[in-house]
Amino acid sequence: MNFALGYKPVQLGESSTMDNLEKQLICPIRLEMFTKPVVILPCQHNLCRKCANDVFQVCLSGPRPLVESRGAQVTWGGRFRCPSCHHEVVLDRHGVYGLQRNLLVENIIDVYKQEESSRPLNPTKVEKLMCEEHDEEINTYCLSCETPTCSVCKVFGQHNDYEVAPLQNVYKRQKMVLSDSIAILVAGNDRVQALLSKMEEICRTIHENGHHQKQSLCDKFDRLYAILEERKEELVGMISRQQDDKLDYVHSLMRRHGDHLEGVAKLVGTAIQSMEEPQMAVFLQCFAVLSKGGSNMERPEPGYESMAHFVTNTEDLADMLRTIDFKTGSSHGEDGEDGYDLDEGVRTWHHWRRWT
Secondary structure, three states: OOEEEOOOOOOOHHHHHHHHHHHHOEOOOOOOEOOOOEEEOOOOOEEEHHHHHHHHHHHOOOOOOEEEEOOEEEEOOEEEEOOOOOOEEEEOOOHHHHOEEOHHHHHHHHHHHHHHHHOOOOHHHOOOEEEOOOOOEEEEEEOOOOEEEEHHHHHOOOOOOOOEEEHHHHHHHHHHHHHHHHHHHHHHHHHHHHHHHHHHHHHHHHHHHHHHHHHHHHHHHHHHHHHHHHHHHHHHHHHHHHHHHHHHHHHHHHHHHHHHHHHHHHHHHHHHHHHOOOOHHHHHHHHHHHHOOOOOOOOOOOOOOOOOOOOOOOHHHHHHHHOEEOOOHHHOOOOOOOOEEHHHHHHHHHHHHHOO
């Protein structure tokens, strides 16, 4: 079905200006002119107060306290996003009614409506679509073909067996359907935007929680390092003290035996001189003194030098360290790989220190 414009509109300067003004007064939610009261958002965009409240209700992620105010339910506090620029609007305890009214826009709407009501209808602005086949005005709509037609097409043409409806009725109905679809899309966008905001908050929380857990884990390992270092110093000190005690004992024996050697050397010299003593009485007297000299051959017990008793078994602790893992709650150990709890490890090591 072909059709053409029967009349071309005459665009006057005044009409064009009013049309442009009307476009600036369209609510982005209803796609119709603003209704009082008009509120101005922090981003300087405007909304009907009812539309702002509707958008806010859609964006709610959980229950909020509601009260009856001016015949409508209003939610106190919260936030939503501007449907024009997606700027986040934070509401105070007054909710949507805490937003400032845009009196300037309301006054412009009043002036516009007064001007529109006083303007005479201009027939030159009417656009008529004409059927090229029958040169008749397009005034019906074929519901079967979903095509605008003229009355001749319905009576004599290719649409005579199909169901038709007045073009104006179909136009109004389809316009309402499209308007509702747009509202649904806008509301859907707001829900998606609210979901994105929620996910952004989740990302921030994940970052903060991860940082907290990493810091907590590092602190626990630092405590383990401190325990190991402290215990190492204690055990090394025990070895050093026994090492010093044994060395002191052996050194004292060495000094005693050295002194004994010096005494024996002197005794040998005296004995040699006694061998040359011609007086028998004097010789016997010296012999009695020399024969009393003896040596106490004290020595360390066999194996005294061994330090093998300072033995520590760290295999169990090494295995414990290798299995340090995180607690997994009720699912802990389901896969057969039970990890060793770090906090329990710290307590076990404190207990182990007391018995080693």
